[in-house]
Amino acid sequence: MDAAPPADPFQLDFKVDAIAKIDDLALLAMQTYNLGDYGHWFLCFRQGCKGFHVRLFAVETHYSQLHAWQLRCRWHLEPEYHLASIMFGLDSALECLLYAMNAFGYGAHPAEFVDITTDKGLRSIAPWMILGSSSRAPHPAFEKYYPGVIAIWRHHRDIIEEIQRQHDVSKHRSSTYRGGRSRNDPPVGFYAALGLSDDDPNRFDFAPMAEIILDPDPKRPASAPRANVKYEDLQTLEGLCHDFCTLIEQTCLAWLSDVRHMVTLKHDALLARYTVVGRASVPLFADAECQERITGIQGVRVDWGHAGYPPEIGRIVAACAAIAYREGDVLPIQGEYDYARSIGPAWYRDPDNGQAVQAWSSSAVLVSPPLPPGLKNTHVPPK
Numbered sequence: 001m002d003a004a005p006p007a008d009p010f011q012l013d014f015k016v017d018a019i020a021k022i023d024d025l026a027l028l029a030m031q032t033y034n035l036g037d038y039g040h041w042f043l044c045f046r047q048g049c050k051g052f053h054v055r056l057f058a059v060e061t062h063y064s065q066l067h068a069w070q071l072r073c074r075w076h077l078e079p080e081y082h083l084a085s086i087m088f089g090l091d092s093a094l095e096c097l098l099y100a101m102n103a104f105g106y107g108a109h110p111a112e113f114v115d116i117t118t119d120k121g122l123r124s125i126a127p128w129m130i131l132g133s134s135s136r137a138p139h140p141a142f143e144k145y146y147p148g149v150i151a152i153w154r155h156h157r158d159i160i161e162e163i164q165r166q167h168d169v170s171k172h173r174s175s176t177y178r179g180g181r182s183r184n185d186p187p188v189g190f191y192a193a194l195g196l197s198d199d200d201p202n203r204f205d206f207a208p209m210a211e212i213i214l215d216p217d218p219k220r221p222a223s224a225p226r227a228n229v230k231y232e233d234l235q236t237l238e239g240l241c242h243d244f245c246t247l248i249e250q251t252c253l254a255w256l257s258d259v260r261h262m263v264t265l266k267h268d269a270l271l272a273r274y275t276v277v278g279r280a281s282v283p284l285f286a287d288a289e290c291q292e293r294i295t296g297i298q299g300v301r302v303d304w305g306h307a308g309y310p311p312e313i314g315r316i317v318a319a320c321a322a323i324a325y326r327e328g329d330v331l332p333i334q335g336e337y338d339y340a341r342s343i344g345p346a347w348y349r350d351p352d353n354g355q356a357v358q359a360w361s362s363s364a365v366l367v368s369p370p371l372p373p374g375l376k377n378t379h380v381p382p383k
Helices: 018-028 038-067 078-107 117-122 139-147 146-157 158-171 237-262
Strands: 180-182 208-210 275-284 296-308 312-320 335-342 346-349 354-358 363-366
Touching: 018 038, 018 078, 018 237, 038 078, 038 208, 038 237, 078 139, 078 158, 078 208, 078 346, 139 146, 139 275, 146 158, 146 237, 158 237, 158 363, 208 237, 296 363, 312 354
Parallel strands: 312 363
Antiparallel strands: 180 208, 275 296, 296 312, 335 363, 346 354
16 A cells, blocks of 8 residues: 655655664574574675665755755756755665665575675676566566565556666766746745845745656657656656655565565574683784794684584684683683783784784784683673
8 A cells, every 4th residue: 555645745754664673683694503694695785774774865865955945045956966866866775775685685595696795796786686677587586585575666666667767867868857846835034034025036046846847758869859748647756756755665564574584593582692712822923924922912812602502713812921811711702902002913823734824913902811610701792
């Protein structure tokens, strides 16, 4: 069911609360005891979501500025500036959302979704994956795992295609602003504050837009005749944007439902984490040839794991040489570091193969002693 008419036609309200729930599920899914983070899919997912949110914010901002009463004279090309920026945001928001959808899908079913570890795969991520095109069917993985999203996008295909058509012209060819009408409902005292009367002929230089009419055929050559379209059948920017709000809200809800069916987890809650000493007393050197020994500190490999699972290999950190560390010692989750004891570049020899490895370019020194025997440091990290 489509949304009711907006309470304020000059403001946009994108309802995307479902994205936060999808993010919670993705964070849980990427843990090593669930799907893991193969191909760094979780980072790709979050980058896509961030891009999506920022594009929507840009659309909201430009839309508000286009329609808001402001105590200044309007530049006659200002509607084109906002129109082009809005079209970019609308189109890019969909593509960022697709990128995030594919990344999550790749994390759950890497053999079926587009490979996010290759340039070729990333370049192929586009709306055709959901809507198909004249030469391609929708991507099989999207049809299989995102049926709710596909149904929503097909229902709103005309909105998506109009956005793509308008943005394609404003991005590659020319201006797309063709006209519209200004607002005639100024706040009380608005023109007086500018030194104008309410019937001053220059008052329209200060009025924001009430409506922008979109060219029904923006790609036609300038020499071609205009389409004979009735005024009431013309698409407006305002109508398109509010329809887009509906599309976004329904897409987010459908995606949430789809991912809940797509993902199977071993654990449906975050497990407590712990950290332990994996190796102790690793000699550190100030040179890549490992000839100049650094005194006063030792290398300690801090491993980490989750309750019920063995630890995973961590990294070598600089630790105070005066503190005795042994393999298997439990460490505080939030270790204390002495930032006044800054250590420059350091190397160590890998205990397994003897190869020189750079540990860091600069580091503070760990000064947290191991926890007493029998004391656990398990901790459930915040989302």
